[in-house]
Amino acid sequence: MKKLGFIGLGNMGMPMAQNLVKAGYEVYGFNRSKGKEKTFEKFGGKAGLEMAELVKAVDVVMTCLPMPDDVEHIILGENGVLEYTDAGSLIIDFSTVSPSLHTRIESAAYEKGVRYLDAPISGGTTGAQAGTLAIMVGGKEEVFEEAKEFFDVVGGNITHCGPIGQGTKVKLLNQYMVGLHTAAVGETLYLAEKSGLDHDLVYNVLSNGFGQSKIFDRHYSQFISQNKDEPGFALQLLLKDLGLAREMAGESDVSLSAGPNVLQMLERAKDKGYGDKDMSALYQYVKEQEQ
Secondary structure, X not given: OOEEXXXXXXXXXXXXXXXXXXXXXXXXXXXXXXXXXHHHHHOOOEOOOOHHHHXXXXXXXXXXXXXXXXXXXXXXXXXXXXXXXXXXXXXEEOOOOOHHHHHHHHHHHHHOOOEEEEOOEEOHHHHHHHOOEEEEEEOOHHHHHHHHHHHHHHEEEEEEEEOOOHHHHHHHHHHHHHHHXXXXXXXXXXXXHHOOOOHHHHHHHHOOOOOOOHHHHHHHHHHHHHOOOOOOOEHHHHHHHHHHHHHHHHHOOOOOOHHHHHHHHHHHHHHHHHOOOEHHHXXXXXXXHHO
């Protein structure tokens, strides 16, 4: 069985790596915060290797990192993954970055005889824990078929979207809608409150109408109704994703109206200290601004 390296043991990466261990793979974890590596070892994973040692020890390197700069540095940077990979190896990136960065990485990987896939994920921490993530994959079809055994462990809805970068384009469309729905939830619940309506009543009624959405379910039932804002997915990450969607629109010569307004809301919310809170905390920001 192939040996795997998993770089980025965060809210999404940790449960994904754990599921790969449960499936019987030998998985070496790597994380900037070494405490996460110790946690991973308690679940049966291996850790403690430097980057060069990890890359040389495995057949497949997987990355799941928060920001584009992190992905570029870890894969393309000095002492990065590509510096140590051998021809025939496979790199899979589960992060959400720009399609153009994936194109650059694939080009650099090709020069070394290394295969590469972009495979951004959706489904939140609950999906990561359950192994039911939606995975949108870009890259050569034969490489996708080779990697599908890993995707089947961490995901439940796996789609090959086309050449490199196409998986990320679909993910950015997903995030664009997540952003719009997040703003709608925040403003709708605040309007309900100021109109004298009970939140639970509004949620129960709208959840049985066309106003229902997975984001409404997630934000209200898991966070807002629980007065919880510890991030399952931080507001600043949604802000990053909408910025990437804006870049994608510009490259496609598309003028968007709703998204830029939500992007501004998220930017102002981050400036007010909501960036590290869950994205559902946009409701709190809306409420604060109106008081």
